[in-house]
Amino acid sequence: MIRTILIAKYHLNSSFTYQSNDSTDVEFVYYDHPQKPEDWEQWIWQLQALADKRIWAHVDPDNAAPQRGLLQEPPYPEVIDFNENATSYAQLSTNQQRAYENSRRYYDQDIKYFLKQEEHLQQIRTQITTTVSIQKKLLLNPSLTVKEWLSRLKENTEPTSSFVRKKVQHQYTEALKGFTHLSKLNQWLDQ
Numbered sequence: 208m209i210r211t212i213l214i215a216k217y218h219l220n221s222s223f224t225y226q227s228n229d230s231t232d233v234e235f236v237y238y239d240h241p242q243k244p245e246d247w248e249q250w251i252w253q254l255q256a257l258a259d260k261r262i263w264a265h266v267d268p269d270n271a272a273p274q275r276g277l278l279q280e281p282p283y284p285e286v287i288d289f290n291e292n293a294t295s296y297a298q299l300s301t302n303q304q305r306a307y308e309n310s311r312r313y314y315d316q317d318i319k320y321f322l323k324q325e326e327h328l329q330q331i332r333t334q335i336t337t338t339v340s341i342q343k344k345l346l347l348n349p350s351l352t353v354k355e356w357l358s359r360l361k362e363n364t365e366p367t368s369s370f371v372r373k374k375v376q377h378q379y380t381e382a383l384k385g386f387t388h389l390s391k392l393n394q395w396l397d398q
Contacts (some may be wrong), residue, residue, distance in 0.1 A: 247364045250338070251357075257334055259327045268357035278324050281317040285311040328353055348378070379383065 255263055264270070265277050286293045288310070289303040299307060331353050336344065339360065346359040 247361070250364075251298050251361070254334055254338075254357075258331050262324065262331070263329045266352070266354040266357060268354065268361040277328075278317075278321045281314055284314055323375075332356070353358065 251268070258266070262277075264274070266380050286296055286299060286307065288309050290299050294306065294308065316345060322371075335353075335356060336347065340345070343360060343364065345384070346363060347356050351359075
């Protein structure tokens with residue numbers, strides 16, 4: 208079963224299918240990143256809706272702390288870690304072989320979690336790069352973390368409070384022009 212979710216009100220750009228945590232395929236149809244600062248909130252909300260909530264907590268640009276707490280790639284266990292003179296598994300003692308095998312099992316499990324996390328981060332990167340304008344892509348240095356990308360985009364896109372205040376004042380003034388019925392004021396307030 209595929210659920211389709213339209214992400215924004217802008218012209219259609221592309222789509223992709225994502226398997227959610229409950230194994231339901233969700234098709235995200237997304238649109239170009241809005242060009243206007245007042246559309247930042249809509250865009251970041253859409254991105255957050257796509258992101259795994261465990262990952263979002265680490266990359267949220269509204270969280271002032273740097274991106275940390277994510278899993279680090281686990282070190283691959285080497286035979287030499289268990290016997291500095293050994294160059295192969297066969298040169299390990301029985302106890303060392305058991306310890307090595309146990310370490311490999313832990314590694315196998317840890318690398319699965321790490322790779323899943325990396326997959327989620329890559330999905331966020333892909334969503335960002337496919338939905339931001341060409342001008343905003345110049346801010347996205349590949350060596351930066353996802354959080355740094357989002358922080359840069361926020362600094363360069365999010366509207367200032369004075370911009371929002373002026374926009375609301377303008378809308379209010381426009382709504383009051385020709386104000387003849389209470390319904391026009393209610394219509395403005397419902398926006």
